């Protein structure tokens with residue numbers, strides 16, 4: 001049998017603490033985003049009862065259904081981490097606390113326009129294509145400074161930092177380079193946009209490579225499989 005969610009949370013938390021210490025970073029510098037795509041409201045409930053409160057979802061309708069089923073847990077924080085089509089921005093702006101996967105201005109503008117006034121500004125990470133593969137989502141390093149400047153000027157968004165999904169099947173050396181590239185890009189942005197005081201976030205690292213990401217400065221690691229077990233094939 002596979003381990004329980006509670007056991008898995010314990011071991012992932014220890015991995016994060018160990019890697020944070022090994023990197024000489026402050027305890028608590030790295031937060032755990034539980035990636036709950038394909039997982040049931042019941043599984044999220046168990047994870048919440050074990051102390052997790054930030055959950056990452058990739059598919060809008062699935063996420064909305066779970067939020068409705070978990071309305072009695074208002075302390076949960078929801079992060080959208082999947083590809084975003086224009087027709088999904090309104091529901092994302094209305095229901096999420098963070099979006100990690102913004103990679104073009106059109107989407108950012110819509111999220112800003114559609115963010116309800118009653119809610120705080122929506123936290124945004126720009127997804128960067130650090131591997132520079134044509135097929136993958138994410139803005140290029142070249143386009144990043146201009147996109148960041150434009151997003152920082154949008155009234156209902158709060159630009160927090162950068163996100164990347166380097167292919168976890170790459171070698172450790174390759175992954176380290178990719179994480180380092182993202183960390184360097186954030187530093188450059190902080191220098192170029194000193195007026196944006198909220199640029200403190202690097203969303204990088206997943207189940208199999210979170211130690212490498214933490215070593216390079218991750219502040220959110222996005223972990224699914226190591227918490228909830230292998231995902232069922234998506235139907």
Ligand SMILES: *Cc1c(COP(=O)(O)O)cnc(C)c1O
Pocket residue numbers: 035037058081082165206207208222223224225226
């Ligand atoms: C699914 C997913 C994860 C989690 O991946 P695991 O390998 O299961 O930890 C992290 N980030 C994004 C963007 C994902 O889609």
